[in-house]
């Protein structure tokens with residue numbers, strides 16, 4: 001720790017010193033992108049047009065858009081015949097989460113196949129494809145099929161004009177990812193959950209991949225919900241939590257970067273129901289969820305800490321993907337959280353994200369009132385589909401592990 005000056009006003013200096021240290025930490029607030037402004041121009045780099053750019057733009061607050069009953073998964077063939085029959089192979093990577101599809105060129109997808117992809121992502125949490133030549137405009141077109149696109153208030157956009165809806169993830173030898181201000185737990189997040197209508201079927205394409213490292217992990221909120229005892233599930237279903245974008249914006253400001261839209265905080269249900277599958281999912285994340293509403297702070301801390309640790313520690317809920325250049329992942333931000341690894345420096349890693357808005361997160365009660373249908377526990381549904389007797393839990397955690 002740096003020495004603290006003593007000049008007869010030691011407390012003031014000490015506070016100033018601590019504030020300085022806190023600001024230093026804030027500068028590192030988000031390791032997913034470097035806290036420096038635009039990257040140095042490197043015209044020899046093939047994807048220089050998509051390297052990070054932070055223009056001084058000012059956007060109005062987002063307002064609610066009614067997208068009830070428009071989710072493309074609602075229009076899909078439940079058997080996904082046209083998507084699966086076009087594929088060479090469809091492999092579920094773990095029982096709980098993650099599917100890899102080979103033999104499909106995403107540029108050729110029909111609208112019906114896109115609907116089936118949306119449904120598959122809603123069911124499996126994340127779906128991977130490799131060797132995809134689609135460019136960012138084609139990636140945005142697919143994303144627009146899923147919903148109106150989100151523009152991020154703080155993260156870089158590409159240098160090429162007209163791509164304000166793209167979120168750039170970029171690191172190289174000069175831009176070392178630095179997660180030292182965060183525990184690994186805090187890095188788990190679902191994207192921008194502080195928004196009124198946080199994202200749905202989100203895609204990230206890696207356009208330059210390190211030789212090794214830079215994997216991404218996803219954790220299933222359905223699996224987390226399904227793993228809990230019935231009494232605890234019911235307790236969580238009655239709760240809401242505060243999600244905040246303030247620290248992310250303050251972190252950018254502390255680093256001298258421009259914030260394009262004022263941050264907001266939103267209250268969302270702790271258990272949300274996916275509008276297409278009708279399955280319940282735990283919707284809190286270490287990155288942005290700050291407080292459970294209406295319970296003592298000590299209770300909120302314990303419950304959030306428990307859920308955050310289940311997200312991060314329970315490997316039965318996880319899938320880990322090892323990218324190659326031109327791999328793309330589609331994940332449903334409504335029902336999974338994710339985190340990245342920062343082990344690849346000084347190699348270059350560059351990825352582009354397209355992020356459709358989803359609906360306002362819906363509680364079990366609101367979903368059941370709106371649809372007249374019962375929300376479901378994914379795991380129990382799958383057991384039933386396979387004719388497996390549902391274990392009688394009497395309050396003990398259910399066991400996951402039956403593949404669908």
Ligand SMILES: O=C(O)CCC(=O)C(=O)O
Pocket residue numbers: 032167169191204214215216338339340341351353
């Ligand atoms: O770099 C990654 O693998 C993921 C970064 C991230 O969290 C995102 O783009 O949403």
Ligand SMILES: [Fe+2]
Pocket residue numbers: 189190191338
């Ligand atoms: Fe993310």
